[in-house]
Amino acid sequence: MRDTASRMRDTANRAARAAARVRAAARRRWRAAAPHQRQTARLTAASATLGLVIALATVAAAGPWDSGQRTAERVRAARPGPGSGGDHTPGEDRAPLTAPQVLAETGPARRRGGGEGGPQDGAGGQGGTRPQQVPPPTTSALADTLEPLLKDGSLGSVRHASVVDAVTGRQLFSQDAAEVSAPASTIKLATAVAALSARGETYRIATRVVVEGERVTLVGGGDPTLRAKDLDGLAERTARALRKRGVRTVTLGYDTSRYRGTDQHPIGPNENIARVTPLMVNEGRTDKSDHGPAPRTADPARDASRRFADELREAGVSPKGAPERRKAGKDARKLAVHRSAPLGALVERMLTHSDNDIAEALARQTALAEGEPAGFAGAGRAVKRTLRGLGLPVEGARFHDGSGLDRTDRVSPALLTRLLTLAADPDRPALRPVLTGLPVAGFTGTLGARYGGERGEPGAGLVRAKTGTLTGVNTLAGTVVDADGRMLAFAFMTSGAPGRDAAQESLDDLASALANCGCRDSPSTG
Numbered sequence: 001m002r003d004t005a006s007r008m009r010d011t012a013n014r015a016a017r018a019a020a021r022v023r024a025a026a027r028r029r030w031r032a033a034a035p036h037q038r039q040t041a042r043l044t045a046a047s048a049t050l051g052l053v054i055a056l057a058t059v060a061a062a063g064p065w066d067s068g069q070r071t072a073e074r075v076r077a078a079r080p081g082p083g084s085g086g087d088h089t090p091g092e093d094r095a096p097l098t099a100p101q102v103l104a105e106t107g108p109a110r111r112r113g114g115g116e117g118g119p120q121d122g123a124g125g126q127g128g129t130r131p132q133q134v135p136p137p138t139t140s141a142l143a144d145t146l147e148p149l150l151k152d153g154s155l156g157s158v159r160h161a162s163v164v165d166a167v168t169g170r171q172l173f174s175q176d177a178a179e180v181s182a183p184a185s186t187i188k189l190a191t192a193v194a195a196l197s198a199r200g201e202t203y204r205i206a207t208r209v210v211v212e213g214e215r216v217t218l219v220g221g222g223d224p225t226l227r228a229k230d231l232d233g234l235a236e237r238t239a240r241a242l243r244k245r246g247v248r249t250v251t252l253g254y255d256t257s258r259y260r261g262t263d264q265h266p267i268g269p270n271e272n273i274a275r276v277t278p279l280m281v282n283e284g285r286t287d288k289s290d291h292g293p294a295p296r297t298a299d300p301a302r303d304a305s306r307r308f309a310d311e312l313r314e315a316g317v318s319p320k321g322a323p324e325r326r327k328a329g330k331d332a333r334k335l336a337v338h339r340s341a342p343l344g345a346l347v348e349r350m351l352t353h354s355d356n357d358i359a360e361a362l363a364r365q366t367a368l369a370e371g372e373p374a375g376f377a378g379a380g381r382a383v384k385r386t387l388r389g390l391g392l393p394v395e396g397a398r399f400h401d402g403s404g405l406d407r408t409d410r411v412s413p414a415l416l417t418r419l420l421t422l423a424a425d426p427d428r429p430a431l432r433p434v435l436t437g438l439p440v441a442g443f444t445g446t447l448g449a450r451y452g453g454e455r456g457e458p459g460a461g462l463v464r465a466k467t468g469t470l471t472g473v474n475t476l477a478g479t480v481v482d483a484d485g486r487m488l489a490f491a492f493m494t495s496g497a498p499g500r501d502a503a504q505e506s507l508d509d510l511a512s513a514l515a516n517c518g519c520r521d522s523p524s525t526g
Contacts, residue, residue: 136165136486137519142173145517150175152506156472156496162413163514166479166487169421177417180396180410181493184468185354186477187404187411189419190397192347192434194383195362197390198369201344201430205365207231207279209238210332214247216319217328218308219255220279220301222364222374223340224357225349228281230338231304232311237336239315252312252319253326254279254305259364261375267405269296273356276364277301278374283357291353301325344430348437351466352445356403363402376401392418404468416477416491424479424489438464438478441511450508459512465490467504472496474503480511483518490514 142163150159162177164170171177205223207230209216216238242250256263258278265273271293274284280300287294297303305323312319340346343365350358363379366386372378380399388394393415400406423434439445442452442460446467451460465478477491492510497503 135484135520136167136170137172137482137484137488137517139172141519142517145513145519146173146510147175149506149510149513150492152509154497154499154502154506155474155494156498156503158493158495160413160493161491161510162417163488163490164417164421166421166424166489169418171414172488174414177414177491178393178395178412180398180412181495182407182470182473182475183404183409183411183416183493184470184473184475185356185404186416186466186468186475186491186493187399187409188351188354188359188402189416189434189466189477190383190387190399190411191359191363191366191402192351192437193390193392193419193422193431194366194386195343196347196431196433198366198382198386199343201342201347201433203343203365204339204341205343205346205361206340207234207338209234209335209337210328211242211250211335212329212332214250215253215329215332216242216250216312216335217253217255217326217332218279218305218323219328220258220277220304222258222278222361222368223338224274224280224283224361225340225346226279226281226304226338228307231281231308234336234338235308235311236315239312239317241335242317247317249318249320250312251321252305252309252323253328254301254308254323255326255328256301257327258368258374260373260378265360265401265403265405266376269298270405271295273360273403273405274300276357276360276376278361278364279304280357281307283355291349291355344433347433351434351437352439354446354467356405359403360401363399387415387419390422392422405470407470407473413477413491413493416493417489420477420479420489420491424487435464435479438466440464441508450504451512458516459508459514462515463508463511465511468493469500469504471500474500474507476507476511478511480514482514483516484520488514 146161146163150161158181159175160177160179160181161173161175162171163173165172206221207223207226208219208221210219211217218234242248256277256279259276263275263277265276267273274280274296275298277300281304282290283294284296284300284303285294286297302323302325309319309323341349343362346358346362349355350362360379363383364374367374367379367382370382370385372382379402383399383402384394384397387397393412396410396412397415398408398410400408419434422428423431425431439447440461441447441450441463447463447465451463459480463478463480465476465480468475468477473495474497475491475493477489477493479487479489481487490511492507494503494507
């Protein structure tokens, strides 16, 4: 018996040594491979994980993408029925959202009911601990990869970084990760998580028309994506309801009291953002664009009300004179309502195109949900309090707006990566639009023109990240699937860069290095 056991041990040892030699040979071949060969292998190995994140197939019925948004999920959310959000108003009960594990293929599942702030280390699923399939990178190997790139002078004097394992939330790399600096548009990740947490992904922003006698008032609810045809349809339904009452002439007003304080962002009149008002059509754009910089009307609410008046007149109801700004009475009765796309779709659109108007609207929705005045200050307090309630590290953070256009905003890379791991938490499916809305390197949104060309960056198609750019400030925060198929969350924040293009290329190199890195076999680890 002892001889048999000894032979079995010898056989097992030989098999283990053979397997180790195979793995070592594979690592040598990987290191010797040309970049394009690595890219092909990496795309094949990571396709399952990336597909899960992009399409959100484990959360809802998958469907074609439309400008970075999941059209099938948007239709599903709009379908009438309990919990669908189709007729959602504040205070209504919604069916609880559930989702399978989005990251089940890349590591151990987290125990349900675990700690706040995203997946935690060392936790198992409901059936116990599942074997870890793909090990995360080692901290020393990541340091060997990233530290030289962070020394690039094009990044400026402030260089903060955080890389975490998206499966467990464990910190893998840090360079002053807890230090705060100007985030530019990466602050939209915080805006998104706060709004989704406060309102829910199926919440819809209502634009209403109410009546008191012959006084008809168009009440803005804070939907910057209201289109001209939506407003026209609202006017037609209003006119129909008035004609049924025998009313043919009205005094028309418009109500913007839902927001408080100034409607002008501190940067002043700018093609990057309209006046922040709860009533506007197509973000106050005066051209035919639907995202990006554009000329804006000086008074979006007034212009919206005038178009509404014209459509009422076309539909057989005549307003007396021009619409006047006023607050609707408490006893006013609803005539008609238009509801925006679900909040999850608005978050996706905001992140894909870095939409400043939607960002400010979502920050104010958080304020309204939290009982704060819906202005810049109240929204900032509400966002910070909501994130703190989620157990996120908001020490030193300052939210002076929701878009990141304010240069006095401050967040840390640690907060940005925690926001991303929280959105990846299988127990928080309502936050998934934060991941699905991220631009895809070389393909969509604000990363569509990056990671391409002759350089052929290995991050193309694998890096999904929110960009941030102000004069001298360049940031990038998102997720990436590394060469071993492990999903990582990262945030790189820099200030004082001498030039925008060079700084962006350096940030892209950092994210690409993560995509090209197994980072588990480093000289520093012996």
